[in-house]
Amino acid sequence: xxxIALGAIRPCMEGAIPAVMAxxxxxxxxxxxxxxxxxxxxxxxxALSFQFFNKTRQNILDNPHxxxxxxxxxxxxxxxxxxxxxxxxxxxPLFESMKAQxxxxxxxxxxxxxxxxxxxxxxEVQDIEPLEGKGxxxxxxxxxxxxxxxxxxxxxxxxTGLDGLLHVVLSTLSDTLDxxxxxxxxxxxxxxxxxTVASCGxxxxxxxxxxxxxxxxxxxxxxxxxxxxxxxxxxxxxxxxAIRSSMHVDAPELALQTDIPYPGLSxxxxxxxxPIVSAGRLLGVLFVESPSELRFGFEDEDALxxxxxxxxxxxxxxxxxxxxAEPVQAGAPPRISDGDSLQLRRYAINDSVFINDTYLIKGxxxxxxxxxxxxxxxxxxxxxxxxxxxxxxxxxxxxVTDNLEARLLLLQRRLVEHSPHVRIEKTGRGRFxxxxxxxxxxxxxxx
Amino acid sequence: xxxxxxxVIVSSCNASLRPSIMRAVGSAITADGRSITxxxxxxxxxxxLQDVAATGRIAVVFSEPSTHLTVQVKASQARIRDAQAADxxxxxxxxxxxxxxxxxVGYGPPLVRAMLAHELDDVVAISFEPEQAFDQTPGPKxxxxxxxxxxxxxx
Numbered sequence: 001x002x003x004i005a006l007g008a009i010r011p012c013m014e015g016a017i018p019a020v021m022a023x024x025x026x027x028x029x030x031x032x033x034x035x036x037x038x039x040x041x042x043x044x045x046x047a048l049s050f051q052f053f054n055k056t057r058q059n060i061l062d063n064p065h066x067x068x069x070x071x072x073x074x075x076x077x078x079x080x081x082x083x084x085x086x087x088x089x090x091x092x093p094l095f096e097s098m099k100a101q102x103x104x105x106x107x108x109x110x111x112x113x114x115x116x117x118x119x120x121x122x123x124e125v126q127d128i129e130p131l132e133g134k135g136x137x138x139x140x141x142x143x144x145x146x147x148x149x150x151x152x153x154x155x156x157x158x159x160t161g162l163d164g165l166l167h168v169v170l171s172t173l174s175d176t177l178d179x180x181x182x183x184x185x186x187x188x189x190x191x192x193x194x195x196t197v198a199s200c201g202x203x204x205x206x207x208x209x210x211x212x213x214x215x216x217x218x219x220x221x222x223x224x225x226x227x228x229x230x231x232x233x234x235x236x237x238x239x240x241x242a243i244r245s246s247m248h249v250d251a252p253e254l255a256l257q258t259d260i261p262y263p264g265l266s267x268x269x270x271x272x273x274x275p276i277v278s279a280g281r282l283l284g285v286l287f288v289e290s291p292s293e294l295r296f297g298f299e300d301e302d303a304l305x306x307x308x309x310x311x312x313x314x315x316x317x318x319x320x321x322x323x324x325a326e327p328v329q330a331g332a333p334p335r336i337s338d339g340d341s342l343q344l345r346r347y348a349i350n351d352s353v354f355i356n357d358t359y360l361i362k363g364x365x366x367x368x369x370x371x372x373x374x375x376x377x378x379x380x381x382x383x384x385x386x387x388x389x390x391x392x393x394x395x396x397x398x399x400v401t402d403n404l405e406a407r408l409l410l411l412q413r414r415l416v417e418h419s420p421h422v423r424i425e426k427t428g429r430g431r432f433x434x435x436x437x438x439x440x441x442x443x444x445x446x447x
Numbered sequence: 448x449x450x451x452x453x454x455v456i457v458s459s460c461n462a463s464l465r466p467s468i469m470r471a472v473g474s475a476i477t478a479d480g481r482s483i484t485x486x487x488x489x490x491x492x493x494x495x496l497q498d499v500a501a502t503g504r505i506a507v508v509f510s511e512p513s514t515h516l517t518v519q520v521k522a523s524q525a526r527i528r529d530a531q532a533a534d535x536x537x538x539x540x541x542x543x544x545x546x547x548x549x550x551x552v553g554y555g556p557p558l559v560r561a562m563l564a565h566e567l568d569d570v571v572a573i574s575f576e577p578e579q580a581f582d583q584t585p586g587p588k589x590x591x592x593x594x595x596x597x598x599x600x601x602x
Contacts, residue, residue, distance in 0.1 A: 017554075020456040020468060020470070020508070021468070022458035022459075022460075022466035022467060022468035022506070023466055024460035024464045024465070024466040026464065028460055028462075028464065028502065028504060029460070029504060029506070029521065030458045030459050030460040030466055030467075030498075030504055030505065030506040030521075031458070031466075031506050031519070031521075032456050032457070032458035032468060032506045032507065032508045032519065033508065033519070033583060034456075034508070034510060034517065034583070034585075051585075052585070052589050052590065053590075054583075054589055054590040055581075055590060063464050065464065065465050065466065066466060067458075067465070067466045067467060067468045068468075069456070069468050069469065069470065071562060073558075074558075075561075076557075076558050076561030076562045078469075078470070078491065078562075080468065082465075109515070110515075111515065111585055114585050114586050115585065131469075131491045132488075132490045132491055133488075133491065133561070133562075133564060134561055134564035135561055136557060136558065136561045
């Protein structure tokens, strides 16, 4: 047995150069075939793409021993993996991660209509054999990643609100990892959709835009709770704006234009989505993309998974801290607002709110906004707490673990982008203030 | 395709049904298309050479990287000999062809030269007459047996 760790040869398993695999029929006839994917599962296991019912497939079901030859794409060093077939997975995190990656490989190699993942064949790696050869020099080690994770971790521990946490993560990505296009989406547990709360590197922030569970790399990463990384442009995993804009209108009879365009690149050549999980619960997804091929390697994935882990824990801590704040008594009456009045319309059917006919927000964040506005109009209130929102039955938060901070941040950012005369500002942990600088006229349209 | 010099992967199998595998550093086919020779670096292929010597069995896959055109041939009476000075020209021609082929999929000559690097006195030649041939180009026909007449003529 060699002492090479499987992790040390992960560059050979990025799909850059196809691997080849030898198997043997029970009558002793050898068989050799190309294999699109040798996927690193963990230090003892790899998964190979099962695409076709061929001789390789027949052989490993009869005789589980196989030998795979891989090549380091930079050093040109060969390794033989002596492996034993264990099982085939046809659903779940491993399968979906491989399927997405294969879609990228397929379109890159002109095999988009041909390559199709039937299963992820999991093998135990019994030995790794480095071969003699005249390799090329090793690429310089990447020393930026661990330092970036460290700096991000340090800065996350200093942040006190969700806004600050997201800023730390996105600025770490752009400033220290040179990742120019990124977004954070949070899960709406009630609708099982992901909504964008922060982004960087796009013409439009896209805050409030929604993605279905299972849709594209972001939706698959969320549904399967696994990183999904594509190194080439793949039509199969593109977000189509045309389709999205007409889908899932909550109340078609009202023809409400409540879709916020997805902000992402129209032709991403590299994409990586990492689930944000805390205490076993999916909170959201951290997503990065690039117009260049092969932009995100396994090392970037490792770094983003670590960052997403810190972020998830920090989000939960911030959330817990904001829940303890006491309700706020009504403060001084609001300043008299002047100027043209704003027309606010709320459609009860989906809690969507329009300001002067411009769509602002819907759903839980829409219900929150309407409660704040009504309290302001009826009682002159401007000071609020997270806790009273949590307890308010009219808002119908999906469950006690729902990320209220994310809803408020979404509302706050939508107001900044679309209605400068109505704002929300934080006044402390779990407390905030509604600032209105114009007279308001409310219309409530019941279903 | 087989004559031109494309990717060549060679495998065999021992008595306990453990497969062996290595990339060839060269290949050649006789003018009549009946006999194929693949060249291996001995230091990279010890188990494979043992298995071929013991069983005579061999499976070889030829693939053109830019098109995925892929053919596998199998034989049961492969023979091994040391490479000689006369083989040098074949190996050089193969290297040049592979540099062109691999460049089409985006890799430069240094990688190809390192991948195929060998010393002539470490090279052995395995010759065989294919008994079976299979189209392994990815797609619905993958795995289909090719008629014997096509086996050596460049599918």
